[in-house]
Amino acid sequence: MRIAIITIAANRDTHLRFHLRSLARSTVVADEHVVVAIGDPAVADVVASEGSTTRLLWIEHDQGPLPLAYARNAGAAAALAAGAELLVFLDVDCLAGTEMLQRYVAAARQRCHRHALLCGPVTYLPPPGSLGYDLDHVHELRCPHPARPAPPAGTVLTGTDYNLFWSLSFAVTAVTWNRIGGFCTEYTGYGGEDTDLAQTAAAAGVGLRWVGGADAFHQYHSVSDPPVEHLADILANAELFHRRWHRWPMEGWLHSFEELGLITYDPIHRRWVQAV
Incomplete structure (x- = not known):
């Protein structure tokens, strides 16, 4: 092989x-x-x-x-x-x-x-x-x-x-x-x-x-928990995943971002959006 x-x-x-x-x-x-x-x-x-x-x-x-x-x-x-x-x-x-x-x-x-x-x-x-x-x-x-x-x-x-x-x-x-x-x-x-x-x-x-x-x-490297430096990537990729599979991935991170006031869930359009 x-x-x-x-x-x-x-x-x-x-x-x-x-x-x-x-x-x-x-x-x-x-x-x-x-x-x-x-x-x-x-x-x-x-x-x-x-x-x-x-x-x-x-x-x-x-x-x-x-x-x-x-x-x-x-x-x-x-x-x-x-x-x-x-x-x-x-x-x-x-x-x-x-x-x-x-x-x-x-x-x-x-x-x-x-x-x-x-x-x-x-x-x-x-x-x-x-x-x-x-x-x-x-x-x-x-x-x-x-x-x-x-x-x-x-x-x-x-x-x-x-x-x-x-x-x-x-x-x-x-x-x-x-x-x-x-x-x-x-x-x-x-x-x-x-x-x-x-x-x-x-x-x-x-x-x-x-x-x-x-x-x-x-191997060790410093990370953030949740990974706020990757917020934009995670939001975009989560939305892509939802579009493909009709469920949200990375829910732990999404809810952590929500608790930090970085994102909110828009129930009308059924998507996560970055807070202004």
Whole structure:
């Protein structure tokens, strides 16, 4: 089974450096790693300085919301053109556990799981030391996100709640990717595109699986809760999702924005609007 990793990157130099180093320690070596640089020439410098065999794919971008969905699709298309049979999407902020690829491949080889979205547990890491994360010991910090399933290593759990899917770390066979049709590229910027992919998969009869032992470790960076810096993107993407699926995504954030007085719900037009 030919394995391809797809990573999209912009303005995450240090995270990308450790991301690449973690993959170099994997028990299974991918046949292809496509890093999609979204308007950031420094991505090529990081890849070169790490001596990586990663294939760089450039996407023009000057300003405005990042085209995350488009970039992921472009990375997948490049991997498929090179003969990939299993696509592994790993966020640039994530370190790969040494057995992550091995566990995804094992799940994809099982007839009962190969036509599903395969999702691995993700641990959010504390801030690193002055020299960055110690990759020899990062596994000791394992504490998967409590809102999502994390079955024991070597086991695969069938999921039913597609709202729990996220794009930080997941794998899908080429056949299933084509069945889903990829990410909807109408989404730009932060939020919603991964929930849409999961909804599209569910509508196409694609299953959801949680793969024990396919661990990834999310490197620390400062965030807002709720992410007010992404308010405009989230509002636009939430409205797009509602138009496509007739329900609201990211409701926790929307209600938090409402409590902060940043948005209000217009019951006449049935939409969220930014407060004046």
